[in-house]
Amino acid sequence: MVAISVVAAGLVVAVGLLGWRLRAARAEASAAGARLAATLESLSAGLAVWSPDGRLTACNGRFREFYPAVELRPGLEYEDLVRYAATRAVVLVPEAEIDAWVEARIGRLGEASVETLRTPDDRWIEVRTVPAAGGATLLLHVDVTAARAEAAAAGGEAVTATTRSAELRLMQEAMAVGRERGAFHQAAREILSLVAEWGGWHAATVYLATADGNGALVSTGVWYVADEGSMPPPARAAVDACCDEGGDELLHSAVAAADPRWIGSLAMEPRLSDARRAALEGVRSLCVVPVASDGRVVAVAEFFALSPAPPDPSRERLLAAAVDQLARVFERERRHHAGAPGQESAP
CATH class of the missing domain: 3.30.450.40 (GAF domain)
Known part of the structure; x- marks a missing residue:
């Protein structure tokens, strides 16, 4: 009887220890999840994490801004989001090319890629897919409208400077001939x-x-x-x-x-x-x-x-x-x- 009591007591202790470990694991996972969420929200880019089988794991608020009419819950299929973006004109895709466009992007899940897409309100969105550990994929959205405008302006300024330099050189050399x-x-x-x-x-x-x-x-x-x-x-x-x-x-x-x-x-x-x-x-x-x-x-x-x-x-x-x-x-x-x-x- 004493031996059984000792064993029972040992089982109680073991179960208690297991419960404590489970609670600790949950707390650690919760803390890790909180850290992940905080990291995601700190990014200026829209970021979503997709599982190897193409389901949404997590995303930040900036990513949600690109899809205000979509309920971005864990488990959402990547194909559904891509098809929604094309058919609902989140980005501009010619109607005749929608199916091929969707298939191409589904096929690239898990691979590194980058493209710049135009929206109906004349913004430009850089979309990147980045392979991550464990077969996951990171999907990043960055609004590059302002950056493109600045680059175009800088390019225009460079062209203008080159043009003015050529004009000045022409007149200098022509005046030298005349002189x-x-x-x-x-x-x-x-x-x-x-x-x-x-x-x-x-x-x-x-x-x-x-x-x-x-x-x-x-x-x-x-x-x-x-x-x-x-x-x-x-x-x-x-x-x-x-x-x-x-x-x-x-x-x-x-x-x-x-x-x-x-x-x-x-x-x-x-x-x-x-x-x-x-x-x-x-x-x-x-x-x-x-x-x-x-x-x-x-x-x-x-x-x-x-x-x-x-x-x-x-x-x-x-x-x-x-x-x-x-x-x-x-x-x-x-x-x-x-x-x-x-x-x-x-x-």
Whole structure:
């Protein structure tokens, strides 16, 4: 009887110890769960934990904000959430692609992946899946709308800075030509090259206006071509031959007004003569820039593009300013030929 009592007492103690351990384990699990919950809620990203069989284990409040109409309870199937996101326009997915889109994302559960999705209210959400211990998967949602806008602005600023730098370099080099060159043809060749390469023009040439002031033009034979295929020699010769075509109102209107003419579509330009239109076959756009000295046009530069080049007023002004440096060289050369070189003031 004493032995039984001892055994019974031992069983009571063992059961009590087991109960204590179970309570301790539950408390430890509860504490671990609390720590997990606190960790999840501390994240700025939306985070959900999915079991190896694709069921929701836990998620934070930020994740719930992405799915306000969904009851995100443990046990929710991953497929149901993904299909809901696509069919209820939580994110924008073309209707014809919904099934394939859902299947692709279900197939990626358990794998590392990242994609950026757009919402109907024009936000951008970065969605990541990250494999975790024990076969679980972490699903993160981050609103990257502001970050994308900042990146776009930074990229725009970089493009603007690059553009401004190229414009400044163009004017510096063009002014150096105007200040230093003594021969018009040499200066014209350099200016055509500078402007065409800056502006993306495929070919360019320059004509001289006759001294009698009647608006007639003669070819200088000075050309810039990006490559021989842009404007082959026969095409250049044809353009040179008809630069003073009487029926061409485009060149003559530019000379008469002493203003540039940027034509975005030659096919729709009625002022082009038949001879010039034939010579410029393949040219889609052009820009005519007069060079004036002492109140009259003394030369005309013409730039050609084989692809559409829509008129751009700001670029046109810069182009004209660069080409206008030829006026300084023209005046210097004229003084030289007149035997009175004189002194030129600095720009």
